[in-house]
Amino acid sequence: MLLLDDIGGEVRRGLGHQGEQGTVNYRTIVLAETHPIFTECLLGMLGIKREYTPVLDCTTLDQMLSAAPDREDTLLFLNLDATASRGSAALTDVRKAYKHARLVLICDEADTGLAHYALGNGVDWVLYKTASVSELRSTTKRIKTGIADDITVEESDAVIERSTLYSKLANLTPKQMTILRYLRDGLLNKQIAYELSLTEATVKHHISLILKKLNCYRRTQAVAIANRMM
Template sequence: MSAPTLLVADDHPLFRAAVMHVLRERLPQYAIVEAASAATLGAALQAHPEVELVLLDLAMPGARGFSVLLHVRGEYPEIPVVIISSNDHPRVIRRAQQFGAAGFIPKSTPADTMGAALDAVLAGDNWFPPMVAERSEADAALAARLAQLTPQQFRVLLCLADGLLNKQIAHELGLAENTVKVHVTAILKKLECYSRTQAAVLVKSLENDQDM
């Protein structure tokens, strides 16, 4: 039986190594898997069903703001996700919380505090630094609408946001073109969007004005 595993997803090798050092010191009973992009994160989650927690940088290649967080939460709702980011603006932290993260650890956090935060999340609690940003009803409504999408529909939505046509999406995701059409219709209905462009703008709203 595979050992319980933690997945560290960050595109900076030195920071990834530093986080893994903290994990090995604090949580030696866990195996560790790495990912350096949104694509390798998805592949790692498929290859390692024993993953019990994901530590996620929001600014990896292939990520679009909070899209990776939403995608992981939609496809693997049983796995808690802790955001690790250099952008600890209160609104970023609040959005991470509203979009389903179980925790948020600024990259400037001392190792002991990081370890305590991960202990809390693995015990079933949440861990966030103090915030002053107010809850956003718009973000709450957006999260609720996106939560209606199936994992496949979310993948199609991200392709829509990249401006791909149905035929291109079908090739990208290995689907029949008619299946893509059905997904697009369902996506627009669930998101209350009147056009593909409007859906793309909605995905754009998942990004932050500041680097994450």
Template sequence: MENPATPDSAPAPDSGPGAALYAPERVIIVDDHALVRDGLRTVLEQAYPACETLDADGLEPALHLLATAGEADLVLLDLLIPGIEGLSGLETLRERYPATPVVIVSGVTDRQVVQAALAAGAAGFLPKSLPRGALLDAFAHVLSGGIYEPEMTAADTPFAAGDEERAIHARIAALTPQQRVVLGKLVGGRLNKQIAYELDVSMTTVKAHVSAILHKLQVFSRTQAVILANRAGFRE
């Protein structure tokens, strides 16, 4: 008897949830975690066996793929990629490839983040916690021309005040000493070039620190990082 967990016994590609009339020919997955890329690739390959699935660990490699392999039917973009500040990665893709739907895939499901991504032109926002069937339904919805917005639950709404402050303190505590210094400069209203001058480091180094800070604080802009820091009473 065959093991039901083997790929040979998986449901036929067109028989399960998310079976799309608009099967993609090429999808690009952009995420800095190989495990996430592999998981999404597996789901796509089982659902759309004729689809070419490419992946990149950052924005620049993704742009290179789009330039060399040709435009994709769908780009799945992680929200918090090191080296990318806020929604700039999404904005760059939308500016250069306006006809290509870009769907954000993220572990961050705060309502404000979802709305900001959709307002910036994302064709959908997929929480990484979505089960396979819901993921395929979301792909089908976007590929047919829709915009996918996840259902928000109580778990996705802001914490109670005390819980939220403790969570913010924990995120700030995860920063390295240098990142804490840079965060202090952000709170003080410094621009990147001012921070670089004051710390005697390159602009590239400052940008790398800022990106790491946004990633660890789970926010998508400098402004939100400053707001979180102020809530926690963090000062320069």
């Protein structure tokens, strides 16, 4: 997969530092995942031992963005639920900070729309927690070889629609994502203003921008998207 740098040029990503039998020797592992048992099993499948390879556990997106050097032998694991608030926009943030490191998106459930969006926006591999053991082994094998996945999910209308919605949500600012969550939870403008220490006029302005970015005409449409996607 090719990435674009800040001026639109291609950033080519190779196979990193090759080990024996075509495997990549990842020198640093960064984990943003909330379930330690799963991460330890994952590291075991990859043949990575904490006593030999630095493994950095992150609980926030900000920690992840500055946790490790931007090198092809840095391996990032990101669960969007582990970083809170940013949603699919977190992928953009990670790729701005790491143009060369390899990125694995961990999904709590199978979501082909998210996989389609992610693989088209800088993610190298998508790993579902609900996958079978054989599927997990297949994915970890590809991670060890350093060969990124292509967008191979079925491009049905439903998948494309969901992928497009993730793309729109990624355009929201952190403040707008927070406001959208409050809208989803049924809070009124006055309540949102109180929670965020903003004026009602500022909240209304943010909501107008949210509706525009999501291509919605009514507040209820944005709430419906939030209920589906967040």
